[in-house]
Structures are given as C-alpha cells and as structure tokens.
Amino acid sequence: MEKSVSAPDEPIDAPIGPSYPRPVDGQALIRLADVVKRYQTPAGEYPALKGVNLEIGRGEFVAVIGKSGSGKSTLVNMITAIDRPSSGEVWVDGTAVHELGEGAAARWRGRTVGVIFQFFQLLPTLTLLDNVVLPMEFCRLWAPRERRERALALLRRVGLEHAASKLPSSVSGGEQQRAAIARALATDPPLLVADEPTGNLDSKTAETIFTLFEELVADGKSVLMVTHDNDLAARATRTVVVADGAVVNEYVRRALAKLDLDQLAHASAALRRQTYAPGSVIVRQGDVADTFYIVTGGEVDVLLSHPGGQELVVNTLGRGDFFGEMALLDQGPRVATVIADSPMEVAVLDPREFSTLVEEHPGVARKILKVLAQRLRDSERAPTH
Numbered sequence: 001m002e003k004s005v006s007a008p009d010e011p012i013d014a015p016i017g018p019s020y021p022r023p024v025d026g027q028a029l030i031r032l033a034d035v036v037k038r039y040q041t042p043a044g045e046y047p048a049l050k051g052v053n054l055e056i057g058r059g060e061f062v063a064v065i066g067k068s069g070s071g072k073s074t075l076v077n078m079i080t081a082i083d084r085p086s087s088g089e090v091w092v093d094g095t096a097v098h099e100l101g102e103g104a105a106a107r108w109r110g111r112t113v114g115v116i117f118q119f120f121q122l123l124p125t126l127t128l129l130d131n132v133v134l135p136m137e138f139c140r141l142w143a144p145r146e147r148r149e150r151a152l153a154l155l156r157r158v159g160l161e162h163a164a165s166k167l168p169s170s171v172s173g174g175e176q177q178r179a180a181i182a183r184a185l186a187t188d189p190p191l192l193v194a195d196e197p198t199g200n201l202d203s204k205t206a207e208t209i210f211t212l213f214e215e216l217v218a219d220g221k222s223v224l225m226v227t228h229d230n231d232l233a234a235r236a237t238r239t240v241v242v243a244d245g246a247v248v249n250e251y252v253r254r255a256l257a258k259l260d261l262d263q264l265a266h267a268s269a270a271l272r273r274q275t276y277a278p279g280s281v282i283v284r285q286g287d288v289a290d291t292f293y294i295v296t297g298g299e300v301d302v303l304l305s306h307p308g309g310q311e312l313v314v315n316t317l318g319r320g321d322f323f324g325e326m327a328l329l330d331q332g333p334r335v336a337t338v339i340a341d342s343p344m345e346v347a348v349l350d351p352r353e354f355s356t357l358v359e360e361h362p363g364v365a366r367k368i369l370k371v372l373a374q375r376l377r378d379s380e381r382a383p384t385h
Helices: 072-079 102-112 128-139 144-157 173-184 203-218 230-235 250-255 261-270 325-330 351-360 362-381
Strands: 012-015 028-041 044-057 061-065 087-092 113-116 191-195 222-226 238-243 272-276 281-283 292-297 300-305 311-317 337-340 344-349
Touching (some): 044 072, 061 072, 072 191, 113 173, 128 144, 128 173, 144 173, 191 203, 203 222, 238 261, 250 292, 261 351, 325 351, 325 362, 344 351, 351 362
Parallel strands (some): 113 191
Antiparallel strands (some): 272 344, 292 344, 300 311
C-alpha cells in the first residue's frame, strides 16, 4: 500500500492527561472535568487532586488503584458528593454534583449511589433486614410492606436470607460486607462505589464479594471499586491509576506497564501531550531523533522508503503503542516516516527523560527492545513493489 505524505502541521502541546474511550452509547455515567481539590493544612495549601478529567460509562466495572495519599479517596468523595471540588465539574447520571448543597447532595446520593465501606458501617442495633430497609425509608421509596419484601429479596440475593433477623455483631465480617452490599442496592442506584471493600476480608471471602460485583455489573450496574489488591484490580473491566493527585492516562500506563506506581507517576509528570491533524507528518525518515512518542488517541501509519521513491506502509499503530525509540536508542537518524492516519493525540518524552526511563527501568527497556525486534522483522517482510 502506498501513502502520500503531506506537509506537517504544527502540533498542539498541552499537559498529558487521561484519554479514555467514550462509552459505547456516547453517554457517560460519570464525568469529571478539570477537577481540582485543595485542602488547607497547617503547612499550607495541599493539592489533593490536580485537574482530573475522567469518564466512566454505564455498565463498567472500574478499579481505582494508587498508593496511600495518591488522591483515590478524594476522587471517590467527589463522585459521591461527600466532598465538593475546589474547581471543575462533576457530573453523575446527568446531575451536576458539584453544584449540590449538603442537603440536596444527601438526597441525591441516597437515590443514585450505593456506597460500600471497608468497615461495613452497619448500624449495630438494627438487624440486617432493618439495615437494608433504612435507605428506602430515608428516600421515601416504596410502601412500608414493599420495603421489607424488597430488603428480604436483596438479602436472599447475597446469600443472607437466613440471617435477616440477626444483628451485625452476630455474623462474620464477610456476611456483614454482603449485607452492606444489599443495603447499597436498596434504592436501586445505577452506581455502586466500594472503598476497599475486601480490605478486612480473607482471600476466599474477598473472592466471593468480587464475584458478586461481577454479577451486578452483568445485570447492568456500574461499579467503581477502590482497592490495593492488584490481582482483583486486574480482573475489572478497566483500571484507573491515581498518582500524585492525577489520573494516569491509561494508554501511557499500557505502554509503560513495567513501571510501579511511583515510577509511573514520575514518568507521567515528564510527558506532554501533542495533537496532529490527519495526514500530518509526525516524524520523517532521515531526520534527527528528538522525541519518544506514545499513542494516546487515533492511529498512525509507519512508512519506509524503498528504491524507486515509493513510501510503503509497513505498520499501523494505535492507542498504547509507541514509536521513535529506535533512533533514540541508536542515537542516529529516524529510520521511518510516521504520519497521522486520523486525528491524533500522542504523549511525548524528550531524549533525556527517555534515556533515564530506559537506564533506570530494565523491564521497560526489555519491552522496548522486544517491540523493536518485531518491527525490524515486519519491515524486512514489507513488499518492495
């Protein structure tokens, strides 16, 4: 296949941020736009969230991971209206959550978000059944008799019908957590938010809770789960990484998967964002190498020059792929031309930061070399006519 190369457009530089695919139906359940949260401390102002942009679609199972103090809990507090942003917008199920007052937020939360806590937060003097009934009474949903019937059905769903009349103190931690999930489902909210829901449970019980979340997602609920358990997080349909108050772009994370959370935060801070129009030349064969690129939106075509002046497409790269590494490693000229095949967004790293990345992180270096070897094999197989 031949490809004509147009003159390059000037790229648009901006800080690199998250780039998540739009929900299939075009309607996000959760949307955060430039959310900043600052807290006043004795040591001065502390930025807990730094311009977060995030979209989560209906029916997604999203795991939120990050180190302690990274901003995970603050992010959840924004989504659940437990706290308000210093600036920016938070939209959940069509409601401008950032504009709600305290009373309105409580009423909205009762009908829209089921919150599940690490320490269960069941009322100790009420039976499990009455704990599940309580949110329906607070929100004035269903008739009194229907509330109890619904609560019993929810306990049945989580395997606790037999314990409906028991107090929380008389059942196990896993049973208390399942009761807390039944309570979170009481008002039939579209969104469940679970903050470390398996943190105090043994692995077998944690597996039971996670499986229950999977079943709820299959039934159409959206689940946002904060967790330190990377194995559980990997099984969610999507993982959001929070580092130093920012959401790490998921395609950057895919490209730099060998980095731990601290290293990923450092690398992400060094990246900047550029956009290109379709047909723009991003790099040209023979030019001096000065940038490492990670594709975060759109696709690019990789072209090689062959005898006769033809430029043939030898590869197409999409989100999470990278290019520009070969010439930087060899400290030589660009060996291929790369053009935007569609509206393009890339995260870029300068040569100094790229050298640091490769020298300090052997896992990333091995991945880059593996990808490089495959591309060399692909170019050798490319047709010459």
